[in-house]
Amino acid sequence: MRYAMQHDALTSNPCDRVDFDGKCATGDREKFQHHPLTAHQVAQLSTAITGSVGELPAYPVYALMVEFLAYSGLRASENAGLEVQDLDFTTRPGQPTRCVVNVRRTKDRKGGEWLVSTPKSRKSRRAVPVQPWLAERMHAYLADHPRADEPTAPLWPTRKNGGDYRAHGQRYAVPLEWSRPLTMGTFYDTIMKPALKAIGLPASRPATTTAPAQQGVRLHDLRHTFAVMQLMAGVHFMQVSRWLGHSTFVLTLDTYGDWIPEEEGGAGNNLPQPEAVAAPTPTPEPEQSNVIQLFGR
Structure with missing residues (x-):
């Protein structure tokens, strides 16, 4: 199965798609069959979760969370573990947040x-900066968070018990x-899956x-x-590896090596030409003399 949609800003890259053939993945093991979305698809998914597509219920908080996950790279358990105090x-004045x-x-x-629990490795305990536009949105979100003054309050809310459907099926x-x-996991099954279907993307x-x-x-x-x-x-793969909290840089290369573009900081052979250096001036040889020195000096 394959679904492709071109990225609005990176249309020249052959891996700018959701590729279910696995042609942009490294290795044959199942865990490397990853299917990244484009920025446009992330925006579509977020919009669907706000209730703006079809008859899906509106969850603006979770729409923001989808963008947060796509632009911070946190694992699901790390995201669930976030508390109000974890955002600095x-x-x-006059500067972006x-x-x-x-x-x-x-x-x-x-x-x-x-x-x-604590993250699974020392490198998983990390600080991840987010983009200024997302920082502004997260700042506004916390300003309206009902428990923002409680440092250990969950960053993201769950839903109250009561089910997803009315009696008549709406x-x-x-x-x-x-x-x-x-x-x-419940979020994926009850909210993200229907949103994926609504925008034409397959869910696992x-x-x-x-x-x-x-x-x-x-x-x-x-x-x-x-x-x-x-x-x-x-962005250099070592920096991306730190943000992801990978245990080694090799893991990042093994997982994402095919997405490092040669023309943008990847494997391009772009060493500069050496500077031109003037040839040294030869030292003239001393003139020969037919006078034989009888005594040394």
Whole structure:
């Protein structure tokens, strides 16, 4: 299965697409079959989650979260573990707002319980700066966050119990619950999947008794989206690796090597021409004399 849509700013790059043939992936192992979105597709997905496409319910908070994931590269458990205190803002008059996301913990829901842990490696505990436009949006979001004055409050809300559908089958937005973290798997199944379908992108699903498994866009592909867009923009892979929290630079190369463009900071052989240096002036040889020295000096 293959779905392609050209990036509005990077149309010349052959990997600027969602490629389900895996032709832009390195290696044959399943975990390397990543399917990054383009910036245009991220915008489409976000718009769909705001309720502006079809009959989908409106979740502006989660629309912002999708953009946040695609432009910060955080893992799902890291995103669930974010608290209000983990965003550091710098605001100065006449200057764009700056924001650094401090990745300090992960949260996973297993067996009905929330498990809080530290990121899986030392390099996973990191600070990720976000773009000024996203910093402005996150600053405005926290200004309206109902628990912004509580440092340990979850950054992203979950939804209250009550289901996704009305009795007659019409979808509606379930009220938000700001006291508990968001279960990322549930978010993918109930919100992101319908939004992907609404914009014509396939979502991943496991095999059932009536249908085979489908490999489509996963939640983790928003992390891949961040990595690919940064590399295609010419950001050095070592910097991208630090932002991703990879344990080694080799892991970043192994996973994303095919997206490092030769013409933009990748493998291009662009060493400068050596400067021209004037040839040295030869030293004249001394004149020969037929006088024989009898005594040394």
